[in-house]
Amino acid sequence: MRIATWNVNSVRSRIDRVMGVLQRHDLDVLLLQETKARDDQFPALALEGSGYEFVNHGLNQWNGVGIISRVGLEDVQKGFSDMPSYGDPAVAEARALGATCGGVRVWSLYVPNGRELGHDHYHYKLDWLARLRDTAEGWLIEDRQAQIVLAGDWNIAPTDDDVWSVEYYADKTHTSEPERKAFEAVVDAGYTDLVRPYTPGPGVYTYWDYTQLAFPKKRGMRIDFLLGSPAVQERMKGASIDREERKGKGASDHAPVIIDLTD
DNA sequence: ATGGTAGCATAGCTA
Numbered sequence: 201m202r203i204a205t206w207n208v209n210s211v212r213s214r215i216d217r218v219m220g221v222l223q224r225h226d227l228d229v230l231l232l233q234e235t236k237a238r239d240d241q242f243p244a245l246a247l248e249g250s251g252y253e254f255v256n257h258g259l260n261q262w263n264g265v266g267i268i269s270r271v272g273l274e275d276v277q278k279g280f281s282d283m284p285s286y287g288d289p290a291v292a293e294a295r296a297l298g299a300t301c302g303g304v305r306v307w308s309l310y311v312p313n314g315r316e317l318g319h320d321h322y323h324y325k326l327d328w329l330a331r332l333r334d335t336a337e338g339w340l341i342e343d344r345q346a347q348i349v350l351a352g353d354w355n356i357a358p359t360d361d362d363v364w365s366v367e368y369y370a371d372k373t374h375t376s377e378p379e380r381k382a383f384e385a386v387v388d389a390g391y392t393d394l395v396r397p398y399t400p401g402p403g404v405y406t407y408w409d410y411t412q413l414a415f416p417k418k419r420g421m422r423i424d425f426l427l428g429s430p431a432v433q434e435r436m437k438g439a440s441i442d443r444e445e446r447k448g449k450g451a452s453d454h455a456p457v458i459i460d461l462t463d
Numbered sequence: 464a465t466g467g468t469a470g471c472a473t474a475g476c477t478a
Contacts, residue, residue, distance in 0.1 A: 210470055261471045411467035
């Protein structure tokens with residue numbers, strides 16, 4: 201069983217690349233972030249007859265998370281309990297979407313960016329991650345054997361190996377100690393990085409800024425992760441980052457990250 | 464010194 205996560209940066213503008221990624225990696229499940237589409241705007245037509253079904257959770261032109269699956273989409277859940285919100289409470293932010301696909305509980309997550317150290321959005325990010333940790337810890341307390349994958353754009357580079365320049369990010373979000381602690385707290389709750397053992401760093405990234413030729417200059421960050429519960433860890437066969445997908449005209453600024461599980 | 468690029472509510476915000 202193959203599961204991937206990808207910050208697609210608009211599913212409508214990149215639906216051809218989405219179909220290509222599904223095919224090229226023979227994916228069973230693709231977790232999308234920044235779909236930038238309301239549920240009624242998701243490009244359903246392109247998936248018709250493909251054997252894949254989808255669900256989207258998007259309420260405005262920003263953010264939005266989606267799941268595409270060919271092994272069914274059961275118990276779909278939009279958001280999790282007591283999720284902190286930011287800004288106008290009427291415009292809820294779609295940052296978490298869960299479903300059970302082929303017996304694995306998958307979550308497509310788009311962690312708040314944080315914007316600037318000390319910004320209201322930064323505190324929202326930390327609160328949001330703490331809430332996620334508590335919720336995800338609860339799932340494992342309820343069932344130690346649960347197969348759970350927490351995947352998406354975490355907007356955190358957990359170690360210095362995960363950024364092209366420690367100095368560049370010293371006064372920016374994504375590498376601060378509170379953010380790294382918040383990420384580690386999810387790991388400590390029982391969810392480990394499924395991909396890193398197969399793609400050791402330093403210099404292994406999943407995101408490169410669109411500006412200033414960041415990709416050809418190899419100036420990236422590793423911020424997209426699939427974390428797995430113990431039962432999923434036991435099924436791991438392999439993992440990869442599809443750096444090729446970042447190349448060429450019309451690429452997302454993020455690369456897909458893929459895990460391969462035993463059947 | 465506040466650009467550089469890309470996306471969508473095609474104007475100014477978010478990333």
